[in-house]
Amino acid sequence: MIxxxxxxxxxxxxxxxxxxxxxxxxxxxxxxxPTGAGKTVLLEAIAGLIRVDRGRIVVGGRDVTGLPPExxxxxxxxxxxxxxxxxxxxxxITYGLHFHRMPKDEANKRLDRLVDELDLAHLLxxxxxxxxxxxxxxxxxxxxxxxxxxxxLLDEPLSALxxxxxxxLRRGLKGLHEHTDATxxxxxxxxxxxxxxxxxxxxxxxxxxxxxxxxKEIFQRPESAFVADFVGMKNLFTASFHGTKAAVDGxxxxxxxxPDNGHGYIAIxxxxxxxxxxxxxxxxxxxxxGTVTDVTDQGLYYEVSIAVEGVTFKSLITKSALxxxxxxxxxxxxxxxxxxxxxxx
Amino acid sequence: xxxxxxxxxITVSCGLVIMAFILLPLIQMLTAPSLSMLKETIQDKxxxxxxxxxxxxAGLAALIAFLFGTPLAxxxxxxxxxxxxxxxxxxxxxxxxxxxxxxxxxxxxxxxxHWLGQIFNELGIRIMGSVTGIVVxxxxxxxxxxxxxxxxxxxxxxxxLENVSRSLGASMFGTFTRIxxxxxxxxxxxxxxxxxxxAISEFGAxxxxxxxxxxxxxxxxxxxxxxxxxxxxxxxxxxxxxCLALFLILRVLTLRNAKSx
Numbered sequence: 032m033i034x035x036x037x038x039x040x041x042x043x044x045x046x047x048x049x050x051x052x053x054x055x056x057x058x059x060x061x062x063x064x065p066t067g068a069g070k071t072v073l074l075e076a077i078a079g080l081i082r083v084d085r086g087r088i089v090v091g092g093r094d095v096t097g098l099p100p101e102x103x104x105x106x107x108x109x110x111x112x113x114x115x116x117x118x119x120x121x122x123x124i125t126y127g128l129h130f131h132r133m134p135k136d137e138a139n140k141r142l143d144r145l146v147d148e149l150d151l152a153h154l155l156x157x158x159x160x161x162x163x164x165x166x167x168x169x170x171x172x173x174x175x176x177x178x179x180x181x182x183x184l185l186d187e188p189l190s191a192l193x194x195x196x197x198x199x200l201r202r203g204l205k206g207l208h209e210h211t212d213a214t215x216x217x218x219x220x221x222x223x224x225x226x227x228x229x230x231x232x233x234x235x236x237x238x239x240x241x242x243x244x245x246x247k248e249i250f251q252r253p254e255s256a257f258v259a260d261f262v263g264m265k266n267l268f269t270a271s272f273h274g275t276k277a278a279v280d281g282x283x284x285x286x287x288x289x290p291d292n293g294h295g296y297i298a299i300x301x302x303x304x305x306x307x308x309x310x311x312x313x314x315x316x317x318x319x320x321g322t323v324t325d326v327t328d329q330g331l332y333y334e335v336s337i338a339v340e341g342v343t344f345k346s347l348i349t350k351s352a353l354x355x356x357x358x359x360x361x362x363x364x365x366x367x368x369x370x371x372x373x374x375x376x
Numbered sequence: 377x378x379x380x381x382x383x384x385x386i387t388v389s390c391g392l393v394i395m396a397f398i399l400l401p402l403i404q405m406l407t408a409p410s411l412s413m414l415k416e417t418i419q420d421k422x423x424x425x426x427x428x429x430x431x432x433x434a435g436l437a438a439l440i441a442f443l444f445g446t447p448l449a450x451x452x453x454x455x456x457x458x459x460x461x462x463x464x465x466x467x468x469x470x471x472x473x474x475x476x477x478x479x480x481x482x483x484x485x486x487x488x489x490h491w492l493g494q495i496f497n498e499l500g501i502r503i504m505g506s507v508t509g510i511v512v513x514x515x516x517x518x519x520x521x522x523x524x525x526x527x528x529x530x531x532x533x534x535x536x537l538e539n540v541s542r543s544l545g546a547s548m549f550g551t552f553t554r555i556x557x558x559x560x561x562x563x564x565x566x567x568x569x570x571x572x573x574x575a576i577s578e579f580g581a582x583x584x585x586x587x588x589x590x591x592x593x594x595x596x597x598x599x600x601x602x603x604x605x606x607x608x609x610x611x612x613x614x615x616x617x618x619c620l621a622l623f624l625i626l627r628v629l630t631l632r633n634a635k636s637x
Contacts, residue, residue, distance in 0.1 A: 080539050100542035107543045113536040117558050129554075130545030178544055 032056040032214045033077065033182060038086035040076055047072055047238045050086070054231075059208050059215045061225045061246070064235035065261065070218040073235070074184045077216070078105045091181045101130065106175035106213075110187040112167040114159035120170050121155040127178035145173040148210065149203060165196030169203065176211060185217035189224060197224075204228060222262065226250070234258050252374060256296050259374065264298035265334075265345040270375075271295065277375070281340050285316040287370030296375065301334065303372035304346035306356055307365045318367040319344075323358055337366050402616075409610040417610035422595065427618055430592040433507060434575035437514035438568045441522035446564065449523050450556070453530035471520050475580025478516055482509075482585055509585045514575035522571035529563020530556070565630050569623055576619055 033054040040047040047069045054060045062070045075081045077088055079100035087096050095103045106127075114123050124145065128138050146152050149169040159167055168188055175183055188204070189197045205228060208215050219225055225232055226246055233243040234257075242249055242258045253259035259267050270277040270284070277284045277297050284297065305311070310318055321339035332347045335358060344366055348356070358364060409417075417423055452464065470478065486503035487493045496503065503509040533556060541551040579593040587594060592615045600608035 075539070078539070078543050080542065099547070100539070101545045101547055103543070105543060107540060109536050109540070111534075111536070113534065113540050115537060115541075115555055126541070126546075126554075127544030130550070174540075174544070 032058065032091060033216065034087075034089040035073075035077070036087040036089070038073075038076065038088060039084050040072060040081060041084050042072065042081070045069065045072070045238060047076070050240055052233060052240065052243065054214060054216060056091075057208075057212055057214055058231065059205075059217070059229050061229035061232035062216065062218045062235060063220055063222075063225060063232055063261070064241075065220070068235040069238040070235055071186055072238075074107065074186055074216070074218060077182065078107045078184055079103050080107075104178075104181040105184060106178060106180035106182070107184040108168070108171045108175050108186065108188050110191050112159070112164075112171045112191075114167055114170055114174070116159055118158075119155065120151065120157050120159065120162070123159065123170055124151070124155075124173045124177055126174060131178050141177050141179075145177055148207065149173050163196070164192045165200055168192065168196075168200055172203070172207065176207065176213065179211075180213055183211075183213045183215050185215065187218050187220075189219070189221070201227065222250070234261060236261070253298065259296070259298045263300065264374065265301045266299040266304065268297050268342065269295055270297045272375070277373075280342050282319070282342050284373065285370050286373055286375065287316060290375035298374040299344075299368050299372055301345045301347040303368050304344055305367045306335065306337070306346055306348055306352070306358065307367065308356055310365050311367045313367070314369065315367040316370045317373075318365060320363065320365055323360055323362050323364060326353070326358065326360060335364075337364060339366070405609055406613055406616070409606075409613055413610050414613060418614060422590070423592075423611055423614065426590045426592045426595040427615055429507070429510075429589055430576050430615070431618065431622070433510045433514055433591065434518070434572040436511045437518045437575045438522065438572040440511070440515045441519045441571045442564065442568060445519060445523045445567070446526060449526035449567075450530050450552075452523075453527045454535065467520050467523050469520075470517050475517070475578065476584055479513060479581035479584030482513060482516065482581070486512075486585075503585065505586045505588055507586075507589060510582055510589070510591060513581045513585050514578055517578050517581060518571035518575040521574050522567040525567035525570050526560065526563050529560045529567070532563075533559045562630055565626060569626050573619070573623065 033052070035050050035052040038047065038050040045067075050073060062073065064070050072081060076083055077090070079095065079098060079102075083096055087094055089095065090103060090105060095105075115126065118126065121142075125138070125142060128141075146155065149172060151166075151169060151173060154162060154166060154170070159170065162170070168191075172188070185204075189200055192200060201224060204215075204217075208228075217228065229246050231244060232246050232249055234241045234249060236257055242254045249258065250262050253262055253264060256267060268279040270279045272278075272286075272290050272295075275286050275289055277286055277290070279297065286297075305315065310320070319339040321337040321344065323335055324338045324343065325334075325336040327334045329347070332349060333353050335346045335348060335353075337344045337346065346366060348358075356364060448467075452460065473481075483504065484490065485492045486496060486509070488497060493503075501508060503512060537555055537559070538551050541555045542548070546554060577593065579597065582591055583594055583597070590598070592611070596608050596611050596615065599611055
């Protein structure tokens with residue numbers, strides 16, 4: 032559906048380099064990466080709003096690299112909604128129909144379907160300035176979809192919303208994706224969003240794509256230290272490998288296998304690090320005694336830092352576990368993790 | 377209540393001094409002529425003609441600034457290119473050049489010694505001592521005010537609105553007429569007010585290019601030179617009143633529309 036073939040963009044101090052990406056028809060694809068990675072630039076290049084210096088962009092089998100934005104069949108929704116402030120909700124939604132000729136009843140049918148699906152009926156005659164963030168973003172989605180685009184680009188559409196609205200609109204997005212033929216390409220840096228919506232994703236950094244694959248695969252098998260760190264692999268250590276063991280500073284970690292693609296890193300997700308008062312005798316092959324150096328409140332969880340012979344592990348535990356284990360700064364605890372929870376790269 | 381510091385009273389007294397400095401001469405001038413004198417002045421055909429000429433030439437200058445300045449302001453607001461600062465400085469030049477110098481400069485290209493002046497001459501266009509000349513001068517001095525006001529108006533419209541419009545199928549021109557213009561017209565109106573206000577007050581440059589036909593400031597000067605303060609005051613009162621009334625009407629129109637949208 033979308034093929035991005037060796038695209039290069041120079042923007043003064045910032046470059047996009049050698050972007051290759053292939054997205055299937057009607058896929059929900061996620062683009063992740065830290066601020067300044069070039070996600071929005073890539074989105075705007077697909078929309079035709081930024082000129083490509085080298086490479087090709089193909090949408091629906093048509094090379095659109097040299098086409099102006101209005102000829103591409105690509106709609107875009109921004110984080111800040113970007114509704115036209117001088118037009119009512121109805122005029123905002125139907126804006127694109129001025130440029131797409133169709134019978135009146137077809138236009139009305141499209142409007143009714145979107146208004147119904149996004150629950151906008153009571154807002155049609157209002158101006159965008161009087162609406163809440165969630166309402167604004169629903170209008171922006173309806174406006175983008177009424178022209179039946181081949182591709183819908185979403186630039187962090189949920190980031191500016193309150194948590195309640197965000198959850199609601201996330202479900203709305205999923206529904207819209209199921210009911211339309213459009214291919215969705217969304218930028219986000221919220222992993223729960225990405226995991227719940229997307230089939231596949233790409234991680235970008237410094238103007239380059241670092242990894243492309245199934246959501247789960249990126250999460251569980253990051254191919255580089257950057258991706259691991261980015262997706263929340265808090266326990267990321269340099270290691271040297273000996274057979275099925277890895278040495279991290281003075282610490283010996285049992286991998287249960289020989290690392291297949293070792294570049295000298297191991298990573299363990301903090302939620303896979305189990306804390307206990309006494310040494311656990313279980314299937315977990317790695318168990319160490321350490322000292323708690325830091326406890327930080329992260330809302331639903333506490334992040335506990337434990338120093339084991341100079342190596343600091345991070346573990347996520349619940350508030351009740353924190354009390355049960357009597358964990359505080361300076362206390363002693365055991366930490367354990369399965370060898371299968373260790374990622375090597 | 378918290379006691380105000382001396383610095384607060386310094387700021388207040390400076391403010392009062394400035395208010396008095398601006399308002400006192402104006403009020404004195406406005407109240408000096410008697411009603412009968414004002415009535416007599418407005419029945420003077422020369423006065424009416426000159427005030428009308430002032431309004432009409434300043435309005436034409438603003439119209440020219442609107443037609444040519446709007447695209448340039450859009451370009452400056454939306455693009456970055458090498459030499460943009462130079463262009464912006466050139467646009468500001470008429471603000472800093474002394475007014476008589478503007479008149480001299482315009483005459484230098486309008487005279488027969490210059491190829492441009494020769495072309496004008498062959499086309500039958502006269503700059504020196506003509507309404508055309510007055511409009512040229514007023515456009516020259518008023519243009520920067522229009523371009524700067526409209527440029528900042530365009531800059532305050534997020535480019536993303538235009539991006540969205542394009543992605544929904546509108547061409548560049550369609551986007552400008554449906555999105556950019558409706559959102560920027562108020563700044564254009566302000567630009568027109570600023571430009572014509574500047575133009576209507578011009579004296580130094582006009583008096584060099586066209587003493588006749590007489591615009592209001594030149595007539596004012598002539599009355600002052602010929603008959604003294606007492607006879608120039610009523611003309612001044614009428615000129616100021618007409619200008620203020622016009623600007624007030626425009627201002628009210630813009631504010632009313634601002635509320636409705």
